[in-house]
Amino acid sequence: MPTLSISFDGFFQCRLATDPDPSNEQRGISGFTYAVAGETLLDPSIWSQAKDIETAYKTKADAFKDLLRSNPQFDIKNIREASPDFATYNSRGIGIQVSKVEIDGETPPGLDQKMKGALCRFANRPQSNGPYKGPIFEGRNQITSDGDPDRFTVNPFVFTISTPDDTKLILSRFDPLDFDKPDDQLYQVFPNTKVDRRLPYQRFALSEDGLVQIGLTSDDLNTFFENRMNWLKGKIVEAEATNKLALAEAFRSRLFGVNFFTQATGPTVLANRLLSRIPLRQLYKHSIRGNASMNPLPLADAEFFAPYQIDSEKEWEILYYLGQYDGDLMVGWCSGTLDIPLK
Amino acid sequence: MSQKNLQKIQPDAELHQMLQSSTGSKKEEFIELIFSLLKQASTTEHLLAMQYLFTSFSLKKYPEEFADYIPDSTDPDEQKINEIRMAQIEKIRRWEANILMVSREEMTHLCYDMNLLAILGKDPYMYRPNFPVPATAFPLGKPVNLMPFGPVALEIFRYWEKPDHLPVRDPLLAEGTPHGLKDLFTVPHKDPGQFNHPETHDEAMGFLKQFFSNSLNQDTLAKIHDPLTNGTHFDSIEQLYTFIRAYLLIGLKYKVFEGQNMERIVDEHYGFNIVLNPLVIGQFENYVEEAIAQIIEEGEGVWGIPPALGSHFWVFQTLIDSMNKEVKEAKESGLPFEPALPVVWNPTCAKQHDRHLINSIPNMPSNATYPITNQVAIEAMELFNEAYTTMIRMLSGFFGHYEIDQTTGIRPPQVNAYFQTAFYPFMTNVIRPLGEMICRLPADENFVPDGGKVPNRCAGPDFLFDISQFDSCGIEEAIKPYEYVNKYLTDFESMKQRALNLKTQCEQRGYHMAFYKQDDARDFDVSFAYLAENFERIGKNFAAYWNAEMVAPISSKGFQNYSNNFN
Numbered sequence: 001m002p003t004l005s006i007s008f009d010g011f012f013q014c015r016l017a018t019d020p021d022p023s024n025e026q027r028g029i030s031g032f033t034y035a036v037a038g039e040t041l042l043d044p045s046i047w048s049q050a051k052d053i054e055t056a057y058k059t060k061a062d063a064f065k066d067l068l069r070s071n072p073q074f075d076i077k078n079i080r081e082a083s084p085d086f087a088t089y090n091s092r093g094i095g096i097q098v099s100k101v102e103i104d105g106e107t108p109p110g111l112d113q114k115m116k117g118a119l120c121r122f123a124n125r126p127q128s129n130g131p132y133k134g135p136i137f138e139g140r141n142q143i144t145s146d147g148d149p150d151r152f153t154v155n156p157f158v159f160t161i162s163t164p165d166d167t168k169l170i171l172s173r174f175d176p177l178d179f180d181k182p183d184d185q186l187y188q189v190f191p192n193t194k195v196d197r198r199l200p201y202q203r204f205a206l207s208e209d210g211l212v213q214i215g216l217t218s219d220d221l222n223t224f225f226e227n228r229m230n231w232l233k234g235k236i237v238e239a240e241a242t243n244k245l246a247l248a249e250a251f252r253s254r255l256f257g258v259n260f261f262t263q264a265t266g267p268t269v270l271a272n273r274l275l276s277r278i279p280l281r282q283l284y285k286h287s288i289r290g291n292a293s294m295n296p297l298p299l300a301d302a303e304f305f306a307p308y309q310i311d312s313e314k315e316w317e318i319l320y321y322l323g324q325y326d327g328d329l330m331v332g333w334c335s336g337t338l339d340i341p342l343k
Numbered sequence: 344m345s346q347k348n349l350q351k352i353q354p355d356a357e358l359h360q361m362l363q364s365s366t367g368s369k370k371e372e373f374i375e376l377i378f379s380l381l382k383q384a385s386t387t388e389h390l391l392a393m394q395y396l397f398t399s400f401s402l403k404k405y406p407e408e409f410a411d412y413i414p415d416s417t418d419p420d421e422q423k424i425n426e427i428r429m430a431q432i433e434k435i436r437r438w439e440a441n442i443l444m445v446s447r448e449e450m451t452h453l454c455y456d457m458n459l460l461a462i463l464g465k466d467p468y469m470y471r472p473n474f475p476v477p478a479t480a481f482p483l484g485k486p487v488n489l490m491p492f493g494p495v496a497l498e499i500f501r502y503w504e505k506p507d508h509l510p511v512r513d514p515l516l517a518e519g520t521p522h523g524l525k526d527l528f529t530v531p532h533k534d535p536g537q538f539n540h541p542e543t544h545d546e547a548m549g550f551l552k553q554f555f556s557n558s559l560n561q562d563t564l565a566k567i568h569d570p571l572t573n574g575t576h577f578d579s580i581e582q583l584y585t586f587i588r589a590y591l592l593i594g595l596k597y598k599v600f601e602g603q604n605m606e607r608i609v610d611e612h613y614g615f616n617i618v619l620n621p622l623v624i625g626q627f628e629n630y631v632e633e634a635i636a637q638i639i640e641e642g643e644g645v646w647g648i649p650p651a652l653g654s655h656f657w658v659f660q661t662l663i664d665s666m667n668k669e670v671k672e673a674k675e676s677g678l679p680f681e682p683a684l685p686v687v688w689n690p691t692c693a694k695q696h697d698r699h700l701i702n703s704i705p706n707m708p709s710n711a712t713y714p715i716t717n718q719v720a721i722e723a724m725e726l727f728n729e730a731y732t733t734m735i736r737m738l739s740g741f742f743g744h745y746e747i748d749q750t751t752g753i754r755p756p757q758v759n760a761y762f763q764t765a766f767y768p769f770m771t772n773v774i775r776p777l778g779e780m781i782c783r784l785p786a787d788e789n790f791v792p793d794g795g796k797v798p799n800r801c802a803g804p805d806f807l808f809d810i811s812q813f814d815s816c817g818i819e820e821a822i823k824p825y826e827y828v829n830k831y832l833t834d835f836e837s838m839k840q841r842a843l844n845l846k847t848q849c850e851q852r853g854y855h856m857a858f859y860k861q862d863d864a865r866d867f868d869v870s871f872a873y874l875a876e877n878f879e880r881i882g883k884n885f886a887a888y889w890n891a892e893m894v895a896p897i898s899s900k901g902f903q904n905y906s907n908n909f910n
Contacts, residue, residue, distance in 0.1 A: 029443060040863060140772060141767045143768045143877055191892075245430040
């Protein structure tokens with residue numbers, strides 16, 4: 001039975017509150033993630049595409065727009081710019097896209113061409129989620145996670161792919177946490193063994209591969225947040241010079257957060273929490289097994305994939321890395337492969 | 344490590360002789376003396392940590408909490424005000440982050456005190472009197488109030504944390520102390536003198552000689568053993584810890600007590616800065632020295648050393664400077680600046696008179712506490728107090744029974760249940776969000792909601808132990824861990840039901856938080872429902888830990904973990 005392998009990568013956004021802030025903190029006080037002036041409240045939703053963020057939150061008010069921004073994406077509310085050294089992020093922006101398509105290791109020319117740049121999403125399923133716009137990382141301060149940093153599942157799990165112009169959904173499948181109770185939220189799923197298959201399979205605290213994918217090496221780590229702080233200091237001066245008071249204070253809060261959470265010897269164990277997450281990535285590997293008995297139904301656009309026939313009866317397999325999380329920008333890097341059996 | 348060489352413990356010949364020849368009962372009395380000193384130290388750290396928490400909860404978080412902030416206004420003048428308010432909210436956030444950090448460090452100091460009690464062979468002591476605490480009962484000579492953020496709170500905090508020799512002004516002179524509460528400042532403000540460690544150390548040794556020769560008068564002993572009723576013997580934290588250090592080291596040196604309970608020494612991190620070496624067998628003296636040095640240096644930077652950057656004194660001085668600058672700019676712009684919600688001082692939901700010490704002391708102001716009358720706020724405060732007292736029981740259980748396999752990192756099931764519940768998530772996901780919500784609820788029953796408009800007077804969590812302050816058996820009972828898991832589970836279920844009830848009451852009364860119209864805002868109803876979900880799941884987790892059915896909520900296998908540098 002041949003297998004269609006769809007590879008994808010890109011930056012995602014997740015503006016979740018971080019320990020020791022409460023998990024439903026919406027401004028960010030003692031954790032390392034903040035919603036600053038000009039942005040909406042913190043929310044643990046995972047955003048796979050910049051255009052979805054724009055649809056939900058529109059663009060920044062004029063008082064928070066930066067005329068010198070390096071990418072038009074940074075006009076969208078909640079999307080922050082990095083210092084110029086993080087060029088891969090600044091040029092690419094947020095968006096997970098298909099990078100490669102293979103069938104049993106061979107490139108299918110027509111399909112590969114059609115699918116390159118297709119938009120991948122971790123999509124929402126409101127009936128098994130809280131009051132959030134997207135799927136979430138949910139630890140609830142160690143109520144549903146064990147306190148290992150970042151060791152969360154993406155939940156609800158609905159993986160979708162749309163055409164590169166986003167006019168048509170071509171693939172979608174839901175994976176329930178509890179097959180017998182697909183509408184249960186994560187906090188209701190107990191005992192925890194049911195969650196294990198969806199948790200990170202491996203963790204790499206210092207992943208050179210992950211760093212390379214975002215245009216960095218481990219040598220860059222020493223100066224990564226120093227550069228950010230210097231750039232933020234410059235942005236504060238720019239904002240003050242143009243009399244944008246709130247924007248200047250927003251940059252100051254970012255600077256405060258970066259400074260506080262990257263100190264080599266900080267006043268608390270919270271020091272270094274920003275830096276530790278840049279080289280970290282975690283590997284997830286599980287099946288996607290939603291079937292016709294639960295919404296959303298498995299979807300594979302027969303016309304789009306013709307002449308190949310997707311088998312939605314069998315489970316699909318997905319392997320993906322999440323990591324390289326930048327707590328100042330509140331974005332991370334995702335890369336992976338979706339394996340789908342063909343009939 | 345302390346930067347200062349402290350006095351070596353070398354009793355003179357007379358004291359040496361007394362210690363050598365002391366009887367078993369006198370040794371027991373000496374242990375009780377140290378126990379009382381450590382209880383006073385624990386009480387002090389506990390009071391300060393809760394006081395700082397209250398003040399941080401009272402801070403505004405959203406621009407809508409300024410009455411003149413008009414969201415989405417297109418009027419240029421209003422837009423200008425909006426921008427100023429958004430800028431101020433950013434500053435306030437950074438102030439709060441600093442206060443919360445200091446509060447966490449006070450909790451660390453409390454943890455060290457629990458470790459010192461373990462070495463002494465005593466149970467943990469997690470009690471503190473209800474607020475306000477009279478000036479006479481507190482080693483810093485000022486009353487301990489629950490206060491909203493403002494000049495008075497900041498000047499008092501700076502006063503708590505200042506090096507003894509520094510002549511900061513009397514915080515009573517700061518603007519904003521409510522009428523009547525000034526009467527709580529019953530101890531005259533003292534002119535500072537350079538703290539003299541050798542002299543205080545000698546004083547401690549002299550005191551001990553009197554103790555062993557039975558020449559201490561009863562009033563003095565009463566102050567040591569029951570400072571809340573009789574007033575404290577001490578003028579400063581440094582003095583108190585100088586006595587504790589000297590007596591613990593003498594006790595160990597002269598085998599008045601063997602260092603014990605090595606396995607009870609807690610050094611795990613759970614959001615605090617626990618860095619001391621846990622392997623203290625045979626090194627109890629070193630542990631005592633280092634623990635006390637860290638407490639003092641993080642706090643006051645004392646014993647003759649200038650306050651370090653990052654010390655609590657430095658933090659509060661920086662906040663005062665920043666606040667003064669903001670107030671000055673506000674005056675110049677003609678736009679009033681009030682960074683705190685209108686939270687009342689010393690709110691209380693107590694129904695009985697004897698819940699507050701000051702009610703039993705003559706000449707204390709009758710309005711030092713503010714009885715909350717709003718029924719939703721009272722219900723929320725009672726939920727807070729139920730959560731807080733359950734947390735205290737769990738912490739007592741944790742510190743009292745702590746042990747960990749140093750090789751595998753596995754704790755006994757009940758200790759694990761406490762560990763996985765009392766810190767994260769209880770402190771972070773119950774106490775804090777609930778405290779912040781109470782500060783946004785009205786204090787008075789006659790409040791009429793107007794959208795999300797901030798009430799004229801807001802309630803606040805009172806951290807109330809609902810027991811008579813003079814009932815020593817009741818106090819002992821209130822801080823004792825439960826023996827059986829079902830008691831905890833009953834508490835969690837009760838808290839869940841209260842949270843659901845609060846959700847309904849807020850919906851019925853039309854109560855909203857000021858920011859409720861913002862995108863994604865989680866208002867009272869959603870937040871209380873979330874709290875109820877958390878209590879439900881905490882209960883399931885707690886039972887599974889207690890019964891050894893679960894080591895952590897989810898298993899961690901085969902992971903490349905962070906190195907220390909990156910953790």
